[in-house]
Amino acid sequence: MNPLYEVYPLHIENSLTGEKELFSPVLEGRVGMYVCGPTVYSDVHLGNARTFTSFDLIFRYLMHLGYSVRYVRNITDVGHLENDADSGEDKIAKKARLEALEPMEIVQRYTVDFHKVMGQLGALPPSIEPTATGHIVEQITMTQAILDKDWAYESNGSVYFDVNAYNNDGGDYGVLSGRKMDELQAGSRALDGQDEKRNPADFALWKKASPAHIMRWPSPWGDGFPGWHLECSAMSTKYLGDEFDIHGGGMDLKFPHHECEIAQNKACTNHNGARYWMHANMLTLNGKRMSKSTGNTILPGELFSGTNDQLIKAFHPSVVRFFMMQAHYSSVLDFSNEALLAAEKGHNKLLAAWNILQQASAKGGQGFDVQAWKDKCYGAMSDNFNSPILIAHLFEAVKFVNASEGGLAITAGDLKELQQSYKTMVFEILALQGVESQSAHKDALDKAMDLIIELRAQARTNKDWSTADLIRDQLNDAGIQLKDGSEGTTYSL
Amino acid sequence: MNPLYEVYPLHIENSLTGEKELFSPVLEGRVGMYVCGPTVYSDVHLGNARTFTSFDLIFRYLMHLGYSVRYVRNITDVGHLENDADSGEDKIAKKARLEALEPMEIVQRYTVDFHKVMGQLGALPPSIEPTATGHIVEQITMTQAILDKDWAYESNGSVYFDVNAYNNDGGDYGVLSGRKMDELQAGSRALDGQDEKRNPADFALWKKASPAHIMRWPSPWGDGFPGWHLECSAMSTKYLGDEFDIHGGGMDLKFPHHECEIAQNKACTNHNGARYWMHANMLTLNGKRMSKSTGNTILPGELFSGTNDQLIKAFHPSVVRFFMMQAHYSSVLDFSNEALLAAEKGHNKLLAAWNILQQASAKGGQGFDVQAWKDKCYGAMSDNFNSPILIAHLFEAVKFVNASEGGLAITAGDLKELQQSYKTMVFEILALQGVESQSAHKDALDKAMDLIIELRAQARTNKDWSTADLIRDQLNDAGIQLKDGSEGTTYSL
Numbered sequence: 001m002n003p004l005y006e007v008y009p010l011h012i013e014n015s016l017t018g019e020k021e022l023f024s025p026v027l028e029g030r031v032g033m034y035v036c037g038p039t040v041y042s043d044v045h046l047g048n049a050r051t052f053t054s055f056d057l058i059f060r061y062l063m064h065l066g067y068s069v070r071y072v073r074n075i076t077d078v079g080h081l082e083n084d085a086d087s088g089e090d091k092i093a094k095k096a097r098l099e100a101l102e103p104m105e106i107v108q109r110y111t112v113d114f115h116k117v118m119g120q121l122g123a124l125p126p127s128i129e130p131t132a133t134g135h136i137v138e139q140i141t142m143t144q145a146i147l148d149k150d151w152a153y154e155s156n157g158s159v160y161f162d163v164n165a166y167n168n169d170g171g172d173y174g175v176l177s178g179r180k181m182d183e184l185q186a187g188s189r190a191l192d193g194q195d196e197k198r199n200p201a202d203f204a205l206w207k208k209a210s211p212a213h214i215m216r217w218p219s220p221w222g223d224g225f226p227g228w229h230l231e232c233s234a235m236s237t238k239y240l241g242d243e244f245d246i247h248g249g250g251m252d253l254k255f256p257h258h259e260c261e262i263a264q265n266k267a268c269t270n271h272n273g274a275r276y277w278m279h280a281n282m283l284t285l286n287g288k289r290m291s292k293s294t295g296n297t298i299l300p301g302e303l304f305s306g307t308n309d310q311l312i313k314a315f316h317p318s319v320v321r322f323f324m325m326q327a328h329y330s331s332v333l334d335f336s337n338e339a340l341l342a343a344e345k346g347h348n349k350l351l352a353a354w355n356i357l358q359q360a361s362a363k364g365g366q367g368f369d370v371q372a373w374k375d376k377c378y379g380a381m382s383d384n385f386n387s388p389i390l391i392a393h394l395f396e397a398v399k400f401v402n403a404s405e406g407g408l409a410i411t412a413g414d415l416k417e418l419q420q421s422y423k424t425m426v427f428e429i430l431a432l433q434g435v436e437s438q439s440a441h442k443d444a445l446d447k448a449m450d451l452i453i454e455l456r457a458q459a460r461t462n463k464d465w466s467t468a469d470l471i472r473d474q475l476n477d478a479g480i481q482l483k484d485g486s487e488g489t490t491y492s493l
Numbered sequence: 494m495n496p497l498y499e500v501y502p503l504h505i506e507n508s509l510t511g512e513k514e515l516f517s518p519v520l521e522g523r524v525g526m527y528v529c530g531p532t533v534y535s536d537v538h539l540g541n542a543r544t545f546t547s548f549d550l551i552f553r554y555l556m557h558l559g560y561s562v563r564y565v566r567n568i569t570d571v572g573h574l575e576n577d578a579d580s581g582e583d584k585i586a587k588k589a590r591l592e593a594l595e596p597m598e599i600v601q602r603y604t605v606d607f608h609k610v611m612g613q614l615g616a617l618p619p620s621i622e623p624t625a626t627g628h629i630v631e632q633i634t635m636t637q638a639i640l641d642k643d644w645a646y647e648s649n650g651s652v653y654f655d656v657n658a659y660n661n662d663g664g665d666y667g668v669l670s671g672r673k674m675d676e677l678q679a680g681s682r683a684l685d686g687q688d689e690k691r692n693p694a695d696f697a698l699w700k701k702a703s704p705a706h707i708m709r710w711p712s713p714w715g716d717g718f719p720g721w722h723l724e725c726s727a728m729s730t731k732y733l734g735d736e737f738d739i740h741g742g743g744m745d746l747k748f749p750h751h752e753c754e755i756a757q758n759k760a761c762t763n764h765n766g767a768r769y770w771m772h773a774n775m776l777t778l779n780g781k782r783m784s785k786s787t788g789n790t791i792l793p794g795e796l797f798s799g800t801n802d803q804l805i806k807a808f809h810p811s812v813v814r815f816f817m818m819q820a821h822y823s824s825v826l827d828f829s830n831e832a833l834l835a836a837e838k839g840h841n842k843l844l845a846a847w848n849i850l851q852q853a854s855a856k857g858g859q860g861f862d863v864q865a866w867k868d869k870c871y872g873a874m875s876d877n878f879n880s881p882i883l884i885a886h887l888f889e890a891v892k893f894v895n896a897s898e899g900g901l902a903i904t905a906g907d908l909k910e911l912q913q914s915y916k917t918m919v920f921e922i923l924a925l926q927g928v929e930s931q932s933a934h935k936d937a938l939d940k941a942m943d944l945i946i947e948l949r950a951q952a953r954t955n956k957d958w959s960t961a962d963l964i965r966d967q968l969n970d971a972g973i974q975l976k977d978g979s980e981g982t983t984y985s986l
Contacts, residue, residue, distance in 0.1 A: 026591070027591050027592065030591045030592070032590075032591050070591055070595065070598065097525075097732075097733060097734030097735075097737075098519070098520050098523045098525050098561075098563055098733065098734060098737070099520065099523070102563065102620075102621065102732060104621045104623065104732060105563065105620050105621055107621075108618065108619070108620060108621050108622055112618045115608075125601065125605045126601070127595075127598050127601060128595065128597045128598055128600075128601050129601055130597065131624075131627055133627055134624055134626055134627030136629070136630050137629050137630060137710050137711065141711060217630050218630065218634060239590075239595060239597060240590060240591065241590030241591060242590075244590075244591070440986055441934040441935045441938050441986075442934045443971075444938055444971055444972070444973055444986055445934050445937055445938040445941060447967070447968075447970070447971030447973070448938060448941040448942060448945060448968075448971065448973065449941060450967070451945060451963075451964065451967045451968070451971075452941060452944060452945065452948075454963070454967075455945075455948055455960070455963075455964075458960070467948065467951070470944075470947070470948075471944065471948075474940070474943070474944045474947075475940075475941075475944070477940070478936075478937055478940030478941065478944075479845075479937070480937055480940070480941065481848070483852075492848065492852075493848075493933055493934075493937055
C-alpha cells in the first residue's frame with residue numbers, strides 16, 4: 001500500500017516564497033521540523049499556546065500521513081536577569097549562592113507549567129526539546145565560523161553579525177521579511193549596544209556580560225551570553241541537519257528573529273535552514289490585541305479554571321483546542337465568551353455523534369458517500385492543514401449520523417470506514433479528548449446520588465423499611481456516606 | 494513564632510562521617526540539596542523511583558520545617574551511543590542527519606516518561622533540573638582547573654584525574670567509601686582507556702570521542718565528552734555554591750561516583766561539596782536482587798497498571814508510595830504481592846480514618862494526648878526522616894479515631910490540632926493521594942448504579958410505575974443510559 005502522503009499529497013504555504021507549494025521533503029518519507037518554543041521566564045501566554053497547538057496539529061497530521069517526523073521545539077532559557085545594583089555575580093560571596101536569585105529556578109517553574117498546559121491542550125511532546133543554555137558550545141562554534149568568514153566583528157567583548165558585509169558578498173538579508181536594507185537601517189530601535197555596531201541593522205551573535213549579568217559563560221571574547229537569534233540556528237541544524245524541511249513559529253518571529261536565523265544559517269552552511277517556513281497567526285481577545293498592561297489578557301490556566309473576570313465560565317482544554325482548530329493556523333483568532341460557548345456546543349456535538357456512530361448499525365444503501373467524504377477530509381488537511389474545512393466536513397457526517405433512525409443507510413463496509421476515519425480525524429488529528437473524563441464520572445455520580453437520596457426519602461415516607469435498609473447497606477458497602485443536614489442530604493466518599 | 498526546624502531540630506545520618514548528626518545548614522534557614530538524578534536512556538527502574546521518592550519525602554519535610562530549599566536533581570543525558578561500524582559522525586553525509594540515530598530523541602522520550610512516573614508517585618518537581626549536556630562549558634572549565642593544579646593529566650586526547658598526585662598533596666580520595674589506595678588499585682576493572690592511565694584508580698574527567706561516538710563537543714583536548722563523575726560536581730556547585738548542605742543518591746553511587754565527586758570538588762574548591770551525604774538503599778523483588786537478565790524485575794508503570802506476570806493486580810501509585818514510606822530510606826525494601834496488598838490495606842485505613850476525623854466532633858476529655866502524639870510524629874521525622882515510625886504513630890491516631898462513637902473524647906482545640914497535624918503528615922509529608930480520584934468516582938458510580946438498577950428492578954416487580962418512571966427520567970436527565978441484556982442491566986455515560 002502506498003503511504004498516505006502519496007495518496008493525499010501535502011501542500012504548504014511557504015512564508016519564504018509567499019506561495020503554496022507541494023511539500024517535498026529533503027529525505028523521502030522523513031520530515032525534520034523545528035519550531036521556536038517558549039521563553040520560560042513567565043506563564044506561557046495564550047497566543048503562544050495557540051502557536052504550539054497549531055504545530056501539534058501539523059506534527060500529528062505529518063505522522064498520520066506516514067512520515068517519520070523529528071520535531072524539535074526549543075526552550076529559551078537564557079534570561080536577562082541582573083543582580084541588584086552593581087553587586088555583580090563575581091562580587092557575591094560564594095557562600096551566599098543560595099541567597100542569590102537563580103534564573104534556573106524560574107526556568108524550571110515555568111517549564112513545568114508550560115508542559116502541563118500543553119498536555120492539557122492535548123499536545124504531544126516534541127521529539128527533542130533542547131535548551132539554549134544547553135547549546136552554548138555550539139553557539140560559540142557558530143559565532144566563530146561567521147567571524148572566520150568576515151561576516152561578523154568583535155566590538156567591546158560582543159560579536160555582531162555584519163549585515164552589510166554579508167549582503168555585499170551576495171547574502172540576502174531581508175529575503176524572508178521582504179525588507180530592504182535602507183528600511184532596516186532606519187527602522188532599528190536604539191537598543192543597548194547600538195554604539196558598538198557598525199550598522200544599526202547588525203545583530204548580536206554574542207553579548208558581553210555586564211558585571212551584574214547573572215547568566216554568563218566564558219568564550220573566546222570574554223564572559224558573555226549568546227544573542228537571542230543564534231540558539232535556533234545552532235539547535236535546528238544540530239538535530240536536523242544543515243538543510244531540513246519545516247521551520248515554524250509565531251508570526252511575530254518572522255522579523256527579525258527568523259530573518260536573522262536564515263542569515264546565520266546561510267553564513268555557516270550555505271542553506272536557509274528550512275525549505276518551508278511556516279507562521280502561525282496571533283490571537284485577539286474581544287476584538288482587541290491581548291496586552292498585560294491594559295488587562296486585556298487571559299492565561300490558558302485561567303480559561304480551564306474560569307478564574308478570570310472576563311470569563312463567564314471555565315472551558316475544558318479540549319473545547320479550547322477545538323476552538324483553536326476552528327480557525328486556520330494562519331488566520332487571526334478572536335477569543336470571546338460567545339465564541340467559546342459556540343465552540344463548546346460544536347465540540348460536544350462532535351463527540352456525541354461519535355457515541356452514536358460507535359454503536360450504530362448499517363442497514364445498507366447509498367445514504368452517504370463515505371469515500372468522497374473521506375477524500376474531502378484528507379483534502380482539507382493536505383491543503384495547508386486546513387482544520388476549519390476539515391471540521392465543516394466532520395459536521396456533514398454528524399448530520400448524517402444524527403438524522404438516521406434504525407441504522408445508517410450505508411453498507412457495513414462503509415460504516416466501518418466512516419467510523420475509522422471519523423475517529424482518526426477527531427481523536428488522532430484534532431486530538432479532542434473524549435467525555436469519559438474524571439469530571440464526567442463525578443457529574444454522573446452526583447446525579448445518581450441525587451436519585452438515590454430521593455428514592456431513600458420516598459421509601460422512608462412510605463415506611464418501606466426494606467428498601468431503606470437495602471439503600472443504607474449497599475451505600476455502606478460502597479463506602480459512600482450520607483449526611484442529613486438542615487439543607488438536605490449530602491454524600492461523601 | 495519560632496520556625497519548626499528550631500522546635501524539632503533535625504538529625505541526619507551522614508555517610509561521610511558515619512554518624513547521625515544535628516543538621517546545621519551553611520546559611521541559616523536555607524538548604525541546598527543535590528540529588529543524582531536518572532540516566533534517561535531507558536525506563537526509570539523501580540529502585541531509582543524509590544530513591545527519588547525518598548528524597549521527595551526529605552524535600553517536603555525540609556520545606557515543612559520552614560527551610561527555604563533549593564533542590565537540584567540532574568538529568569544524565571550524555572550517552573555512550575555509537576554509530577554503526579566505523580562510519581562515524583563526521584563521515585555521515587550532512588543531508589542524512591535525519592536518518593542517523595539521535596541520542597536526544599531517546600533522552601526526550603525517557604525524560605517525559607520519568608516525569609510522568611514521578612508525578613504519579615506524588616513527587617514534586619525539583620527546584621532545578623539541569624542536564625549534563627547543558628553544562629559542557631562548566632565541565633571543561635573544571636577539568637582545566639584540575640589540570641592547572643597538576644592533579645590531572647592529558648593522555649591521548651583524554652584527561653584523567655591523578656588520584657596519587659592528589660593524595661600525595663594531602664588529598665583524601667577514599668574518604669567517603671573508606672577504601673584504601675592499594676585496594677582501589679587492585680579492584681579497578683579493566684575498562685576502556687586503562688592503558689592511558691598512570692594508575693588504575695585514576696578516573697576520566699574528559700574522554701576523547703572515537704570517530705563513531707555520536708555525542709561530542711570541541712574542547713582544548715580535542716573532540717570528546719565529559720567523564721561521568723564530573724557533571725554532578727559542575728552542576729551542584731554552579732547552583733548551590735562551593736559548599737552546600739545535602740548531597741543524596743542511591744547507595745550504589747557511593748563508590749566510585751560520589752568518591753570521585755568529592756575529589757573533584759576538593760581539587761577545585763577545597764570543599765567536599767556537601768556537608769551531609771545521604772544514601773538511599775536498594776530494592777529487592779521477592780527476596781532477590783532485581784535484574785533484567787533473570788526477569789526478576791518490575792517497572793513502575795507495570796506496578797500501576799498490573800501488566801507484569803509477577804503481579805496479582807494493579808497497585809495505585811499512592812499505595813506504592815505508601816509502601817515505600819513504610820521502610821526507612823536507608824533500609825533495603827522487598828517488593829512482593831503480599832507486602833503490597835498489606836500496604837494497600839494500611840493506606841486505605843489511613844485515608845478512611847481521615848474521612849471520619851474530618852467530620853468528627855469533640856465531646857471533651859483527655860482520651861488522647863494530641864500534643865504528645867504530634868511531638869512523636871515530628872520527632873520521628875526529625876530523627877533522620879524516619880517515616881516508618883511516623884506511620885506507626887499515625888496508626889495510633891487511627892485507632893483512637895476508629896474506636897470513638899458519638900464524638901472524640903478530646904477538647905475542640907485538640908481535635909483541630911489533631912486534624913491539622915494528621916492532614917499535614919498524610920497529605921503534605923507522606924504525600925498520599927486522597928480517594929477523591931478518578932477511579933474512586935468511577936468505582937462509586939459503578940456501585941451507585943448497581944443499587945439504582947436493583948431499585949428499578951424491584952419497582953418493576955412491584956408494579957410501582959411511578960418509581961420506575963422517576964428512575965428513568967432522572968437517568969435520562971443525567972445522560973446515563975441503561976441497557977437491558979441477557980446478562981443483566983448495564984449502564985453507560
